[in-house]
Amino acid sequence: MTCPACKEPVAGGDAFCESCGAELPAAATDRATLTPATRPEVAQSAAERSARTQLITLHAEPDELPAPPCKSCGGVVGDDGWCTVCGARASNGREHVTEQPTPTVAAVSDKGRIHPRNEDAFAIAVKDGWTALVVCDGVTTATDSDAAAYAAAQAARNLLAATERPAGSADDREQHWCLQVKAAALAADEAAETTASKGDANPPSCTFVVAITDGEVIVAASVGDSRAYWLPDDGAAQQLTVDDSWATEQINAGVPRDEAEADPKAHAITRWLGIDSPDVDPATMTVTAKGPGWLLVCSDGLWNYCSDAAELRDLVNAQPAEPLARAEALVDWANQQGGHDNITVTLARIGDTG
Amino acid sequence: MADWTAQVFQNEYLPDGATDVHAIVTVTSQGTGQAGETGGGAAEAIIIDCSGSMGAPRSKIIAARQAAAAAIDEIADGTWFAVIAGVGLAQAVYPQTGMVQASERTRAVASAAVSQLTPQGGTAIGQWLLTGFEAFRAAPAAQRHAILLTDGKNEGESAQQLQGAIDAVTGQFQCDCRGVGADWDVNELRGIADALLGTVDLIADPADMAADFQAMMQTAMGRGVADAKLKVWAPQGAELLFVRQVAPTVADLTDRRVNVTPLITEYPTGAWGDESRDYHVAVRVPAKTVGAEQLVARVQIEVGGQVVTQGLVKALWSDQTELTTRINPAVAHYTGQAELAQVIQEGLAAKASGDEDTATFKLGRAAQLAAETGNEDATQKLKKVVDIEDPVTGTVRLKRDVAKLDEMALDTASTKTTRVRPSA
Numbered sequence: 001m002t003c004p005a006c007k008e009p010v011a012g013g014d015a016f017c018e019s020c021g022a023e024l025p026a027a028a029t030d031r032a033t034l035t036p037a038t039r040p041e042v043a044q045s046a047a048e049r050s051a052r053t054q055l056i057t058l059h060a061e062p063d064e065l066p067a068p069p070c071k072s073c074g075g076v077v078g079d080d081g082w083c084t085v086c087g088a089r090a091s092n093g094r095e096h097v098t099e100q101p102t103p104t105v106a107a108v109s110d111k112g113r114i115h116p117r118n119e120d121a122f123a124i125a126v127k128d129g130w131t132a133l134v135v136c137d138g139v140t141t142a143t144d145s146d147a148a149a150y151a152a153a154q155a156a157r158n159l160l161a162a163t164e165r166p167a168g169s170a171d172d173r174e175q176h177w178c179l180q181v182k183a184a185a186l187a188a189d190e191a192a193e194t195t196a197s198k199g200d201a202n203p204p205s206c207t208f209v210v211a212i213t214d215g216e217v218i219v220a221a222s223v224g225d226s227r228a229y230w231l232p233d234d235g236a237a238q239q240l241t242v243d244d245s246w247a248t249e250q251i252n253a254g255v256p257r258d259e260a261e262a263d264p265k266a267h268a269i270t271r272w273l274g275i276d277s278p279d280v281d282p283a284t285m286t287v288t289a290k291g292p293g294w295l296l297v298c299s300d301g302l303w304n305y306c307s308d309a310a311e312l313r314d315l316v317n318a319q320p321a322e323p324l325a326r327a328e329a330l331v332d333w334a335n336q337q338g339g340h341d342n343i344t345v346t347l348a349r350i351g352d353t354g
Numbered sequence: 355m356a357d358w359t360a361q362v363f364q365n366e367y368l369p370d371g372a373t374d375v376h377a378i379v380t381v382t383s384q385g386t387g388q389a390g391e392t393g394g395g396a397a398e399a400i401i402i403d404c405s406g407s408m409g410a411p412r413s414k415i416i417a418a419r420q421a422a423a424a425a426i427d428e429i430a431d432g433t434w435f436a437v438i439a440g441v442g443l444a445q446a447v448y449p450q451t452g453m454v455q456a457s458e459r460t461r462a463v464a465s466a467a468v469s470q471l472t473p474q475g476g477t478a479i480g481q482w483l484l485t486g487f488e489a490f491r492a493a494p495a496a497q498r499h500a501i502l503l504t505d506g507k508n509e510g511e512s513a514q515q516l517q518g519a520i521d522a523v524t525g526q527f528q529c530d531c532r533g534v535g536a537d538w539d540v541n542e543l544r545g546i547a548d549a550l551l552g553t554v555d556l557i558a559d560p561a562d563m564a565a566d567f568q569a570m571m572q573t574a575m576g577r578g579v580a581d582a583k584l585k586v587w588a589p590q591g592a593e594l595l596f597v598r599q600v601a602p603t604v605a606d607l608t609d610r611r612v613n614v615t616p617l618i619t620e621y622p623t624g625a626w627g628d629e630s631r632d633y634h635v636a637v638r639v640p641a642k643t644v645g646a647e648q649l650v651a652r653v654q655i656e657v658g659g660q661v662v663t664q665g666l667v668k669a670l671w672s673d674q675t676e677l678t679t680r681i682n683p684a685v686a687h688y689t690g691q692a693e694l695a696q697v698i699q700e701g702l703a704a705k706a707s708g709d710e711d712t713a714t715f716k717l718g719r720a721a722q723l724a725a726e727t728g729n730e731d732a733t734q735k736l737k738k739v740v741d742i743e744d745p746v747t748g749t750v751r752l753k754r755d756v757a758k759l760d761e762m763a764l765d766t767a768s769t770k771t772t773r774v775r776p777s778a
Contacts, residue, residue, distance in 0.1 A: 073590070078652075080649075080652070080664065080666060082649035082666070083649070084587070084617075085589065085590050085617070086589050086648075087588075087590075087592075087639075087648045087649035087650060088649075089647055089648075089649065113645070114644065115645060116645060116646060116647035117647070264674075
């Protein structure tokens with residue numbers, strides 16, 4: 001199959017030509033549901049997806065492609081990203097996004113039930129022997145934070161994927177990843193900053209969390225209140241990251257967790273990525289997996305309904321065992337609790353032999 | 355090229371069931387250059403009332419001559435101009451017909467001509483405007499601005515004749531209007547200035563006239579963007595409640611609207627220098643469910659067919675009362691300032707018609723709003739008309755023996771707004 005405009009070869013099912021950006025006729029009718037962010041995931045086999053994440057292809061930026069018609073009324077979407085007829089915001093294509101690069105790694109991101117759009121983003125790198133899960137949660141009260149979250153997650157993933165990981169001891173690898181996650185946070189911040197426009201009083205911003213499993217070595221880092229949990233089948237479940245949030249500051253000051261997290265100010269974050277961020281150096285935490293378990297990296301759309309690590313492990317283990325089905329089930333569960341925020345769940349199964 | 359920005363101030367969070375969205379859009383232009391610079395050319399008309407009353411006292415006509423000369427001095431080389439005397443029918447003072455381009459020589463000749471202005475005849479402002487328009491039509495300039503001075507009411511022609519003339523010249527040139535003395539009609543002159551996208555002001559002391567004319571002409575010469583349009587888009591099914599300029603002066607633009615498409619309306623804003631203007635846009639949309647989001651207005655500035663800046667007004671329905679109950683300070687401030695202008699005008703009208711109860715109530719509200727919005731100038735002018743007993747409750751007493759000039763000063767200044775005080 002070739003592009004009718006430039007005659008370059010194109011993949012079946014693609015909505016746009018990768019070479020010239022022309023719209024491809026077969027996919028045109030379904031185009032409204034696709035965006036550059038999700039399009040490559042569509043109609044690809046798991047193997048192709050895996051190859052793609054390893055090659056770290058950079059996709060076309062959204063503004064390089066013609067805007068699909070408005071999802072609400074079919075009207076023309078303006079350059080400003082809003083419909084010129086009914087005023088609906090153009091879909092960012094992330095209402096419900098899934099990815100499963102390998103049979104043991106899966107991610108689902110969902111708009112939830114209240115927010116008008118999904119401002120969470122995830123990015124996954126799976127390479128020889130290690131996996132990185134990145135989640136960024138766009139700050140709703142700032143403009144265009146979905147773009148910041150997407151750019152930040154992609155940038156962090158790309159930086160990590162490009163590193164040369166030493167083949168040495170667990171200590172060497174741990175040291176390597178502790179440095180790399182800090183570099184990833186900086187790269188993510190830089191990417192988030194590029195989404196700000198001149199003179200924006202409320203520039204786009206987002207949280208950042210990454211967790212890497214390199215064999216038994218697990219390294220996590222975060223800025224903001226998205227979290228990583230290590231949920232071993234046996235032994236204590238633990239939250240690997242510490243929120244930069246009002247609630248955490250209260251808990252550290254002695255307020256009971258339930259009470260602090262129930263406060264309307266609980267989710268006010270004290271650190272974030274973006275052009276107005278004061279400091280993006282993440283706290284890192286490492287843990288050694290002593291047996292099989294689940295590495296969970298998620299946004300507050302999930303953990304707000306189940307914050308405690310032990311309770312969260314029970315919840316995770318009550319879902320279907322297959323990673324993608326498990327991630328979907330956790331998202332469904334959060335939506336059943338109210339779906340008050342965007343929900344992103346990324347899971348990696350660790351330590352099974354064979 | 356001028357640099358344009360549009361900033362939107364609003365609380366986009368609406369409670370469940372709410373339909374009305376208010377926003378203040380601050381439009382700022384920088385680097386606009388000088389009038390007439392960008393092609394088109396510029397033209398100025400100076401229209402001076404020379405009715406018989408201008409000779410009583412003689413200081414008025416003397417001041418008017420000096421003021422006209424001061425304005426002429428500010429006209430930049432190459433700008434087309436004319437000076438017109440408002441007598442019963444208007445008379446060209448200089449040149450004899452049409453307009454000339456400003457140069458050292460033509461400015462000198464014009465100044466010499468205005469020094470000969472003598473009071474004679476009546477006041478027919480509509481005729482003066484039409485004569486000004488004739489002069490403008492003779493000059494190949496796209497950016498047209500006039501200064502009009504009068505000291506009296508429009509008694510030399512009917513109100514219909516005046517309105518007909520205003521309608522005929524609306525959109526043809528801008529006109530700043532000035533009244534000298536206490537015998538002119540604030541509403542009449544305000545009507546002309548509003549229609550012709552100009553300012554209106556009182557010159558209480560003829561001695562201040564020259565400085566005022568000089569400043570007006572300097573401002574006009576500093577407007578490098580000949581014509582900008584305000585365009586407002588609202589979504590299908592929405593109702594544009596109003597579009598109002600709220601700074602530097604209050605002016606309801608609704609009557610000036612031109613429907614471009616069913617969703618887009620356009621408002622003339624005239625020429626721009628390096629300045630900021632604030633607009634209050636109110637849109638009513640059908641209520642949506644909690645969590646829904648909608649663009650409710652695009653507020654754009656268009657120059658020469660190009661959109662040069664845009665502000666987006668949004669609505670986001672929420673069940674979080676801490677978000678939906680916030681009142682945007684800019685919206686609150688300008689809502690108060692617009693009401694202030696209205697109650698001053700209504701209060702003075704009631705006072706003039708002998709309805710003291712209404713006058714006391716309206717001017718009391720004005721005193722309250724002036725205090726609340728920090729409009730010190732309005733408070734000072736109000737104090738000359740009423741005794742403010744308590745600005746918090748708006749308790750005032752009408753003063754006896756108020757000078758007519760003080761009432762007129764309050765009236766003409768009623769539409770001038772203060773900017774939002776910067777938050778601490």
